[in-house]
Amino acid sequence: QFLDSYGLGRWIDLPESESYLWTHLAYHLVEAGRGDELWRLLLDFDWLQAKLAATDVNSLIADYDHLPGDSDLRLVQGAIRLSAHVLARDKTQLAGQLVGRLQTFQESGIQSMLQQAREWDGDLWLCPHAASLIPPGPLIRILEGHTSWVDAVAVTPDGRHAISGSWDNTLKVWDIESGEEIQTLTGHTSSVYAVAVTPDGKHAISGSDDNTLKVWDIESGEEIQTLTGHTSWVRAVAVTPDGKHAISGSGDNTLKVWDIESGEEIQTLTGHTSWVRAVTPDGRHAISGSGDNTLKVWDIESGEEIQTLTGHTSLVYVVAVTPDGRHAISGSGDNTLKVWDIESGKILVSFSGDAHFFACAISPDGKTIVAGDASGRVHFLRLMGA
Structure with a gap:
């Protein structure tokens, strides 16, 4: 009932001023028994870009913790986490980061999301033609801030x-x-x-x-x-x-x-x-x-x-x-x-x-x-x- 009160056909149309729901929508969807809806959002590039723009990269990463058992979502979360140091300073690089890290994974949900990313018509961006960035795996996160070794x-x-x-x-x-x-x-x-x-x-x-x-x-x-x-x-x-x-x-x-x-x-x-x-x-x-x-x-x-x-x-x-x-x-x-x-x-x-x-x-x-x-x-x- 709380979610229905917003009367939105698509969550991507949520006003940017609704900062609480941008941050906590994943929690409320799971609590309302709408986990399938959250799963679709977390493999929807347009939603990911909108969520990142409205909040921050750690808020986006945290959304995936609400559906911990899905292997496709783990891969996407891993790719975003590896890119966190980049996205913290430039949110427009999400498409390039995901394409560069996930191209070799053939799961249909991931490939569909990557096709969306390639078609993104936001700011001018560089699209990797090959898997040129470290894929999700043992490396979890890169911490950036020092100016020397x-x-x-x-x-x-x-x-x-x-x-x-x-x-x-x-x-x-x-x-x-x-x-x-x-x-x-x-x-x-x-x-x-x-x-x-x-x-x-x-x-x-x-x-x-x-x-x-x-x-x-x-x-x-x-x-x-x-x-x-x-x-x-x-x-x-x-x-x-x-x-x-x-x-x-x-x-x-x-x-x-x-x-x-x-x-x-x-x-x-x-x-x-x-x-x-x-x-x-x-x-x-x-x-x-x-x-x-x-x-x-x-x-x-x-x-x-x-x-x-x-x-x-x-x-x-x-x-x-x-x-x-x-x-x-x-x-x-x-x-x-x-x-x-x-x-x-x-x-x-x-x-x-x-x-x-x-x-x-x-x-x-x-x-x-x-x-x-x-x-x-x-x-x-x-x-x-x-």
Whole structure:
């Protein structure tokens, strides 16, 4: 009855002044048992363009969540989400974005919508002749805003926000669901190379080419502390599980342990003979990777070096530790990943790739390793055997 009171033959004729219904029509159609009508709208290019013009791209994306089980709608939603950073600044590119991302999908509803898009007689636009843009799939969204390379990303424990560090000297806080930029954190005077988030999700710690670390309030964007002491760039930052201490690795060949609340330097860990570019703590220990081809295991409280892990024949770029704290995984310029027994310092297994390994992460069960290499490949490796 609420919807019928508008007396419209076509929802596309809804006056632009009806901002509430432009935003919430999908909800009311589903509540009224008119899901089929919503399905047709969400595959109607003219409606999509009108909805986008009347609201914004995130409102359009949200409409598809009301019919979650339809595969055609998932593809269209995925294409719009991938295009969100473009459509946020230029709504007239919807036709070109959909055609460029969905041409290879032969579903009749999608092909009919694309034909509508090709016939759109709005502003002058460029129509792709082939599928020239990334199709919907594993990549969900592109976050745009930095003006130079992005060298570091961390995610808050609740999974809602990402914090990125860039060579434009800033960090940005993003809403992962909407893709919106929430905060820009300014204060570093050179490139930001590393970022970590405290376990409570309230603070970010960044490391920079200006030789400092900074502690930030994520919600307000305020700079809380500047940690000074390194004499070269800081490319690695990690936070202990209790959230009290940060550990940094630097081009001055040292690691430093910091009290996050006071900003005080507690320990300097010396022993590497080249830069330290990777560090990960498990609470009592920190494990570092260095340009001297080694990893080292440190006692955080005493600053003592416990183990030196040797076996790589080139620079160690990345280190990760399994959730149980027993094993470390390292990636190197010798094109290998190695799994180490932390207590004994022994190599348990090696995996040889075709390029330098620059990134590595471990699944919560400690069994799956995800590693990125210099060729652009992402390797998913399952730790098998005893």
